[in-house]
Amino acid sequence: MEAKPISEILDERKDFIFCKEGDHGNSMKCDSESVSGSVSQRSCVYCGARVVLNPITDAFHIVHGPIGCASYTWDIRGSLSSGEELYRNSFSTDLKEKDVIFGGEKKLAGAIEGIMKNHSPKTIFVYATCIVGVIGDDVEAVCKQAEQKYGIPVIPVMSPGFAGHKSMGYKTACNALMNLIGRTKSPKIKGVNILGDFNLSGEMWIIKNYLNNLGINVVSQITGDAKCEELQKADGASLNIVQCAGSMTYLAKRMEKEMGVPFIKVSFMGIEDTMISLINVANALGDKEIIKRTLAFVEKERANLGNVLEKYRKNLEGKKAAIYVGGGFKAISLIKQFEELGMETVMVGTQTGKKDDYEVIGNLVKPGTVILDDANPYELEKFMNEKGADVLVGGVKERPLAYKLGIAFCDHNHERKHPLAGFEGAVNFAKEINLTINSPVWKYTKVGV
Numbered sequence: 001m002e003a004k005p006i007s008e009i010l011d012e013r014k015d016f017i018f019c020k021e022g023d024h025g026n027s028m029k030c031d032s033e034s035v036s037g038s039v040s041q042r043s044c045v046y047c048g049a050r051v052v053l054n055p056i057t058d059a060f061h062i063v064h065g066p067i068g069c070a071s072y073t074w075d076i077r078g079s080l081s082s083g084e085e086l087y088r089n090s091f092s093t094d095l096k097e098k099d100v101i102f103g104g105e106k107k108l109a110g111a112i113e114g115i116m117k118n119h120s121p122k123t124i125f126v127y128a129t130c131i132v133g134v135i136g137d138d139v140e141a142v143c144k145q146a147e148q149k150y151g152i153p154v155i156p157v158m159s160p161g162f163a164g165h166k167s168m169g170y171k172t173a174c175n176a177l178m179n180l181i182g183r184t185k186s187p188k189i190k191g192v193n194i195l196g197d198f199n200l201s202g203e204m205w206i207i208k209n210y211l212n213n214l215g216i217n218v219v220s221q222i223t224g225d226a227k228c229e230e231l232q233k234a235d236g237a238s239l240n241i242v243q244c245a246g247s248m249t250y251l252a253k254r255m256e257k258e259m260g261v262p263f264i265k266v267s268f269m270g271i272e273d274t275m276i277s278l279i280n281v282a283n284a285l286g287d288k289e290i291i292k293r294t295l296a297f298v299e300k301e302r303a304n305l306g307n308v309l310e311k312y313r314k315n316l317e318g319k320k321a322a323i324y325v326g327g328g329f330k331a332i333s334l335i336k337q338f339e340e341l342g343m344e345t346v347m348v349g350t351q352t353g354k355k356d357d358y359e360v361i362g363n364l365v366k367p368g369t370v371i372l373d374d375a376n377p378y379e380l381e382k383f384m385n386e387k388g389a390d391v392l393v394g395g396v397k398e399r400p401l402a403y404k405l406g407i408a409f410c411d412h413n414h415e416r417k418h419p420l421a422g423f424e425g426a427v428n429f430a431k432e433i434n435l436t437i438n439s440p441v442w443k444y445t446k447v448g449v
Helices: 011-016 045-053 067-072 097-102 105-118 130-135 139-150 166-181 203-213 245-259 271-285 288-316 328-340 355-364 377-387 399-404 422-437 440-444
Strands: 017-019 059-064 123-128 154-158 192-197 218-223 239-242 263-265 320-325 344-350 370-373 391-394 408-411
Touching (some): 011 017, 045 123, 045 245, 059 105, 097 130, 105 139, 123 139, 139 154, 154 166, 192 245, 203 218, 239 245, 239 271, 245 263, 263 271, 271 288, 271 328, 271 422, 288 422, 320 328, 320 377, 328 344, 328 355, 328 422, 344 355, 344 377, 355 370, 370 377, 377 399, 391 399, 391 422, 399 408, 408 422
Parallel strands (some): 059 123, 192 218, 192 239, 320 391, 344 370, 391 408
Antiparallel strands (some): 017 370
């Protein structure tokens, strides 16, 4: 990717921003610490860990830190549950000034005791936040003592926010999951684990239903609508399929190395990627009957959806899209989805994308497209205005920016209320993009204000 000179951008940020011009190489800088003072759209290490682990429905989550950390991530994933709902609550040690001076280990031990007394947890995750990293509480020792005392897994999640960025939180969460999964050796089961889907608006259920109808057994869901007992059997699966590569590739690699479970990357966002992913899963399992059923199923779905999407394409052809999401896998799928709708992606960025993600993105987009890593609000505003974006796909932090600029917005993050995965999700996505871009409200706004 050849760098195009970009004015009015911090010098430290210019290596993270490229405008595609013809051929490109893998020279984009990414996966680095955020530039101080640029007000990055990223979240902290603790937040990254919490969004991965929070959907485990029968686990208890204790945030060892000030109350603000717990309130910040209260019900952060919005993940749906087929059973228990208590995981939506945040339990906090609520550290005060006195605890900062004298230490909070006793308070943490008391919080664990209180949960054991009033509830019957299967597993407890304890998150170490920034202040705990500063004062030096031995969270691991407290968890070990509690585990010995109560006889359940009490797992430390060492996630002080200042230790890095959101990707570090993913890694920390994956280490905590390995702590749970690796406790006993499970018998081998012919089936798959779904990694990196968090059951937003029931998306895990859609994917699981596809696989079950094709004759593919789902051993464990990591972590959408997950249960501790099922997670502990994950090492027995014959294949891991990784939906969110940014948060779960590390776990998949550890499971492959330490437990002998191979993995493939998939994406169930958009018609094309959903079809390819289902076929790849069937081929990886090597069952001829499953492969036959899968090919028939995806062809039938593609035929059914062709006419449905065509009516939206008529309204959207030629419109310009901007994308700013968490991981590279989602950005790649979104580019393809916009192409299916006759739209052009003019700006695309991620919070935690890797070099290989940006290489794929560079191959998919047209010359003139701005590609950026770990953006800040100023950069998003600048390039959306310059490129004439009609819609921004992002998360909760990007929504106010789009609306203030008079640009349509599609929430593709934690708080949405309808599924965007699978074939059903592709229709929902097209419908939402059509509604937001063609809303009459834009007649009464001035872009760039």
